[in-house]
Amino acid sequence: MTAIQVAPVPVPAGQDTAVRVRGLVKRYGGRAVVDGVDLDVRRGEVFALLGPNGAGKTTTIEVLEGVRRRDGGEVTVLGQDPASAGRAWRDRIGVVAQSTGVGDALTVRETLDHFARYHGTARPTAELLAAVGLAEAAGTRVARLSGGQRRRLEVALGVQGRPELLFLDEPTTGMDPVARRRFWELVRGLRAGGTTVVLTTHYLDEAAELADRVGVLAGGRLVDVAPPGELGAELRRVATVRWTEDGATREVVTPEPAAVLRDLLAAHPAGEVPGLTVTRPGLEDVYLSLVGATPEGGTR
């Protein structure tokens, strides 16, 4: 079909970074929707960009994919600037975007067979169908797929070219819980095989399930980057001690709950402290604090 130039995957010296972003700025009509983002994604990790709608997740990922121009900053993806990288670079990345069409008149299998012909090397259609759970819908016209099935087809197309780096922009939108679990399995499988994954989501559980590290975007800025369990380290250090006294709930937010407890116990020599709880903020509380929304039950 074409001249086969077999080249080893180019790995420039010291290239353990898949994505490097410094000072990224993107403005729409004078308003900065991405406002000075620094970001590093290591090869082989799953990195989740988490944030509310309008935080700049999609804009950021589209700049990395090379489909949107930036107004400032430096971006390197797989060793090249996405704004000027060519086809060979594009064949090494996979994209599952929010705004791409698939075409309606073909069947699922015809769609996959057709797009296989665009890649230097493509995963077999049967394997893709099985991986995303569309084997039984292979003969169905795309127009008749449900929203979730269509999303799975888009995921299949995104990984078809055996990418080294996969971008997933809100990949599980519209999927039912079973399909979502299956998708998570697929991402774990890709990670185990060495694929680097950058995904955006506004589902906290998805980020916690999949990501090695999470970056929280709010108002166009990256407000924290950490493994999901360590996100908002400052916020997690405080605990809330609650108890009941004279029929009212008392609450103390403190970095040293043990000291508060000692005082409480001393004040109740008879024994039990009524309604006593000590809680630390969960991922959701931390996330809501980071993006500037007040967590339910207010820890501050």
Add this chain to the structure above:
Amino acid sequence: MTAALTPATTRPAPPSALAIGLARTGLELRLFVRDPAQVVFSFAYPIVMLVIFASVFAGEDRPGGVPFAQYFLAGIAATGIMLTSFQAVGTALAEERERGDLARLQVIGTPPLGYFLGKAGQVLVTTVLQLAVLLTVAATVYDVPMPDGVGRWLTFAWVVLLGAVAGTVLGIAVASAGSSRAVGNGISAFAVVLQFFSGVFFVFSELPSWMQEVAAVFPLKWLVQGMRSVFLPDAAAVAEPAGSWEHGTTALVLAAWVIIGLVVCARTFRWRRAA
């Protein structure tokens, strides 16, 4: 599953634009066949035009004593080429861009040339089929004499080829002008006016000279004239503006529009609508 999910360790160069153009030609044809409205419109419109013209003006003769159906077959064939190339491509491309189909092609790394070749391939196949149906009806139902001799068929071939290629690149060029609605309406309106000016509905030599001069700027007039040189007897050439078929000028004008179209495409083609 895990073994199968590794990234490629060796990666052949992605397929050439030509290979992708071939794959896309097949895809575009398949999509065309699965769109009954498109198929009926492309194939039936020229036939319906022929039936109407031949019925309404039955018995009347045109310059050089040529029967009406024979004279207007040239304009109908040219219109058919414009429909399957310029109009179909411009309208479809604007819709594909709006639906995000082109954004998918972009992220998958499609070379624009491969996409253009796919459009051109589909246009050539559907144009040839459409003309085959039209000429068959003209010859069998209306007794229009078919071109005699290799020379006329060669003229037919290059006029069809240049016309269809010009229509394709110009369709791609105008599709970037706005929303699919605006592009679709704009193309339809423009095409109708151009048909009046270019001698599709009237005998060209009977049009006011300013109309003839305006029409001479655009490709359709030359396409119709080229077709007349194929279907009319040589004696009819005296009725042409220059008193001859002007094959050289026809080829130059059509080729110039191909080049203009390509330049516009190269400068303005976008996979996505402007943000």
